[in-house]
Amino acid sequence: MLELTALDRELLGGQHGEAAALAMRVLVRSATLMGADDLLDIHNAHIDGCLYHGQASLDFVERLVEGGGKVKVPTTLNVGSLDLIHPELFRGGKALQSQAERLMQAHVELGCESTFTCAPYQGRNRPRFGEQIAWAESNAIVFANSVLGARTNRYGDFMDLCAALTGRAPNCGLHVTENRVGQVLFVLQDFPHEPAGRDIYFAALGLFAGKHVGARIPVFDGLPPDTSEDELKALGAACATTGAVGLFHAVGITPEAPTQSAAFGGRPVPETVRVSRADLDRTRAALSSARPGDRLVAVSVGTPHFSLAEFDQLLGLLDEQQARPCIDFYVNTSRFILWELEQAGKLNQLQESGITIVTDTCTYITPVMRQTRGLIMTNSGKWAHYAPANIGVEVAFGSLRECVLSALRAEVVFDAR
């Protein structure tokens, strides 16, 4: 039986408004379904409700707006179906455009911040270690849990917003210490340590591990000691693409895994998988049949949204080559990072180099790319996995460096392996 506090009961009884009551009813029914004993306080929320999936998505949010709903904790928003900063990029129908725009706007009316990013953790919403939060969007969930050591279950449509409107979440799953220990050990034998071009191996490892573990918690041992935050971002996003992964540990790198033993909570390792570079090359090959020399129509990177550090790498690579891409080169990022780029005087440089920046949304969920017939290259495991079904493209899968070299020649270029 779910135990409620006096405040929970007030919310449920409508003393804090119709919207909060609706949110609490959904939360209580969901918590009962999950078998939670009670609810806990959350400190912030990230909402993935801005993608338009039909009338019901909009009806739910409109009902909350009409009921005077306001978020109780700082709340950021995930991507929507539109780039509100660059609306001219949208190539879909007018009806969809207006419904999608209203959905985004209604969330803002509830008090959510208009961040529209899948990487809120690289903006201003960066939860602290041990903080209880309610996040949606698979890559953001896995980053917050694994890299920051904050605590969230894998929330999604409706639940995330109900948590934000009440400041409460079911006390179970990854909110609880004992459920956060590793379950499968991946021993990396010859993982590339040389930084140039190794980003693709983090994505490949994530796809490989996610498929193997399903909903269990993977532990990686043998990643380079200088593994960057963006590389962990790529790893987590890919894990959460092929598996229902909400948390991973990287021994010596992520905060809950100073040692292998700590990652497993001092218990015996239930299962060990050895992963060689050849395994990861096979994962890469399985995603794409593109061969060196194949004609390329575009490049898309920034899934999850590009960070400032990744823009610096991109600028460095373009600078090194002293040439411009001769095909469309899309980078998805947040409006927050866009402003930072502008402040730093880097935006002009990117535009002059022929880079198209897409904000608030992502190239694989909405019609923004000019060309979707033919081969498109990405360094994102998530993009490579979803884009063929979502927008009907063929994918070439390579590192950021390979993406840049390929864009300069309009054909697939792979580093020697």
Added chain:
Amino acid sequence: MPADTTRAHWPAAAVVTGQGSGQALLLEQPLSFWGGYDAARGCIVETRHPQHGANLAGRVMLMASAKGSSSSSSVLAEAIRNGTGPTAIIMRERDLIVGLGCIVASELYACHVPVVVVSSDDWRELLARARDAQGRWHVRAPESGVGEVRLVG
């Protein structure tokens, strides 16, 4: 032990409250509603799914477990709103994403599509019966949490 072919009543845990009935539609594999079900037309569009092309409208859906994106909750709620969703759902494993779709549809549109969960043994029996019985299935999921599945005819 061979399945009991005369039994027509099974206990079930009520996961989402409501009552519903109809002919069975058995999904032989998990379905992700997002990307797998067209809620506008009422049609399973995941091409590799064994029930590709099937319409859930008016049917009691049997699906052992769920898979895929959390956006499936929205698509299921939209299908229920649009009359292209099932009238009841029977599962072997409890699933928040499926449950949420039904919870939200019941809150927004007062369409109470029940979700119940049965034991593994009962699931095997239900599978066998759903494959060859022609009858009408009734699912009851009351507030008490103690629900039931009945096969009539």
